[in-house]
Amino acid sequence: MTKSMVPSRYRVTARHPETRDTVTLAMEPMDEPIGTCQPGQFTMLYVFGVGEVPISVSGIGTGTLAQTVRVVGAVTRALHAAGPGQVIGVRGPYGTDWGVQSATGRDVVVVAGGIGLAPLRPVLHAALAAQESYGRIVLLAGARSAADLIFVREFDVWRRRGADVDIAIDPPARGWHGHVGFVSQLIDRAVFDPANATAFVCGPEIMMRVSAKALIERGIAARDIRLSLERDMRCGVATCGHCQLGPLLVCRDGPIVTYELAAPLLAVKEL
Secondary structure, X not given: OOHHHOOEEEEEEEEEEEEOOEEEEEEEEOOOOOOOOOOOOXXXXXXXXXXXXXXXXXXXXXXXXXXXXXXXXXXXXXXXXXXXXXXXXXXXXXXXXXXXXXXXXXXXXXXXXXXXXXHHHHHHHHHHHOHHHOOOXXXXXXXXXXXXXXXXXXXXXXXHOOOEEEXXXXXXXXXXXXXXXXXXXHOOOOOOOHHHEEEEEEOOHHHHHHHHHHHHHHOOOHHHEEEEOOOOOOOOOOOOOOOEEOOXXXXXXXXXXXXXXXXXXXXXXXX
C-alpha cells in the first residue's frame, strides 16, 4: 500500500444535524494529520468495517476538518450515525480547489443547490474573512423545502458579516415567506457586476447546467463560472478509473472545473 492509500485516524469531536438525513461532523486528528485542505477539495472518509466514500470538505480549521454527509448508502449511513469519540479514517486532500484567491478584486457569486452548499461553505468563509479583497459577496441557495436547507443557523451570520443572502425553495410551503422556485431564478435579481464577477456553483447537474446558463445570460463569461463535478470516485488517486468523464479523471482533474470545460462533458450521461 502506498502512503496515499493509508487513512489517518480522526476523532469526531462534534456532530451537528443539518436536516433529517444530513449531518456535519467536526473532526480532529489522532495521527499525523492529512495535508491542508483547500476550499473545494474532498477527502475519502473510511468507516472501519464498512467502507469509504468521497466527501467534500465543508469546514477548514487549524488541523481540524468539518465534513457534511447526506445518507445515500451504507457508508454514509454509518457516517451519519457517528457521534463524538468515534474514530474515522481520512485520506486526502484530493482534487482541484475553487481558487478563491484568483477572484481577488471581483464580485463573488455563490450558487448552491441542496447539499451543494457544503463544498461552497469554505468559499464564503474565505471571502468573508478577507472581504476587503473582494467586491460583493453573494450567496444564492435553494432546496426542495425549508427542512432540506443546510447551514440555516449561519445564514444570518453571513448576512451580518456583509454577504447578500437569498434563499429559494420549491415547491411552496406553509409559513415560507421567501422566494418560491428554483435557485437559478434568483440569479436575475441578484446584484453583482457580471463583467467583474466569478461564480462558484455546486448542486445537482441539471441545477448547475441551468444556473450556468442563467449566469452567462447575465453576462458572466463561461471561463469565470466554476462548477464542482460529481462522478463515481472510489480510489481518489486517479488509479481505478471509475470517475472518468471524457478526458478527465474527476478525482484528479476535478472536481472543480470551469463551465467552459464542463459544458460538453455534462452532456455525457453517467453510467
